[in-house]
Amino acid sequence: MILELDCGNSFIKWRLVNKGGLKAEHVGVVGSDAELLQAVGDTGQDVQACRLVSVRSDVETDQLVASLAERFNVQCSRAQSVHSLAGVRNGYEDYQRLGLDRWLALVGAYSLSGGQSCLVLDLGTAVTSDLVTREGEHLGGYICPGMPLMRNQLCTHTRRIRYDQPTAEEARHSFAPGKSTAEAVERGCSIMLRGFVQAQLGMAGEYLGADFAVFITGGDAALVEEMLPQARIVPDLVFIGLAAACPLN
Numbered sequence: 302m303i304l305e306l307d308c309g310n311s312f313i314k315w316r317l318v319n320k321g322g323l324k325a326e327h328v329g330v331v332g333s334d335a336e337l338l339q340a341v342g343d344t345g346q347d348v349q350a351c352r353l354v355s356v357r358s359d360v361e362t363d364q365l366v367a368s369l370a371e372r373f374n375v376q377c378s379r380a381q382s383v384h385s386l387a388g389v390r391n392g393y394e395d396y397q398r399l400g401l402d403r404w405l406a407l408v409g410a411y412s413l414s415g416g417q418s419c420l421v422l423d424l425g426t427a428v429t430s431d432l433v434t435r436e437g438e439h440l441g442g443y444i445c446p447g448m449p450l451m452r453n454q455l456c457t458h459t460r461r462i463r464y465d466q467p468t469a470e471e472a473r474h475s476f477a478p479g480k481s482t483a484e485a486v487e488r489g490c491s492i493m494l495r496g497f498v499q500a501q502l503g504m505a506g507e508y509l510g511a512d513f514a515v516f517i518t519g520g521d522a523a524l525v526e527e528m529l530p531q532a533r534i535v536p537d538l539v540f541i542g543l544a545a546a547c548p549l550n
């Protein structure tokens with residue numbers, strides 16, 4: 302089995318795919334390196350190879366790579382910043398500064414688009430949007446806080462905004478004006494997110510023309526899904542790009 306990892310700022314998304322690299326046999330989301338070793342170990346599968354992308358610090362990523370080598374006796378192939386990959390050209394002034402998760406998501410999206418221009422939205426801890434033309438030219442993109450950051454900022458910088466997780470989930474069932482703190486914050490932040498997404502459709506129209514494909518990924522993709530009937534929700538977009546970045550032989 303090939304172990305694939307997407308190490309984000311809050312969670313590590315992992316999956317085990319068969320050697321052909323097409324079918325995911327096990328998938329999971331964990332909050333720490335220790336939980337990852339446990340969860341992958343619990344599958345009882347033989348890990349023969351590993352590839353990963355990380356937006357964490359090099360020290361943290363090195364530590365994880367060392368733990369995986371020790372636990373599963375496997376070397377990790379790590380996605381690196383490059384000028385171009387699979388027909389996509391990195392649009393940043395300094396290509397090494399573009400988050401690797403964004404880069405792989407857009408490489409993955411372009412490869413699925415059949416040569417269409419793409420708007421790629423990733424809704425995680427941060428929310429990112431990237432534009433790529435039909436010719437594979439990355440025009441750059443946008444970064445803003447995601448739901449977890451928005452609500453944490455409000456809780457951290459006010460005294461009276463406090464509510465628990467079950468209350469938050471309950472509050473998300475509607476967009477009606479909030480009648481409790483949880484409803485007001487959860488719905489307010491969701492509406493900000495949706496406003497951002499709406500604006501991105503406008504930017505894409507302006508920079509890519511009318512005919513572009515929309516791809517959404519990330520843990521909070523469901524929050525905007527219903528406002529984008531034309532979009533493809535691809536939870537493993539980063540992994541599709543990762544396979545292109547780190548081919549295994």
Ligand SMILES: Nc1ncnc2c1ncn2[C@@H]1O[C@H](COP(=O)(O)OP(=O)(O)OP(=O)(O)O)[C@@H](O)[C@H]1O
Pocket residue numbers: 308309310311312313330356402424425426427448449518519520521
């Ligand atoms: N099974 C899940 N486990 C963890 N978070 C989940 C899950 N399903 C949805 N989420 C939501 O996804 C969001 C986190 O998104 P995601 O996992 O894409 O990014 P991340 O790893 O936190 O960070 P990054 O954006 O840096 O990759 C959180 O708002 C969380 O509530």
Ligand SMILES: CC(C)(CO)[C@@H](O)C(=O)NCCC(=O)O
Pocket residue numbers: 309310356398399400401402403425427429444
């Ligand atoms: C924006 C995040 C945090 C999204 O995960 C990540 O892609 C990142 O750390 N990027 C580096 C900054 C940039 O992309 O310009």
Ligand SMILES: [K+]
Pocket residue numbers: 309402423425519
């Ligand atoms: K991400």
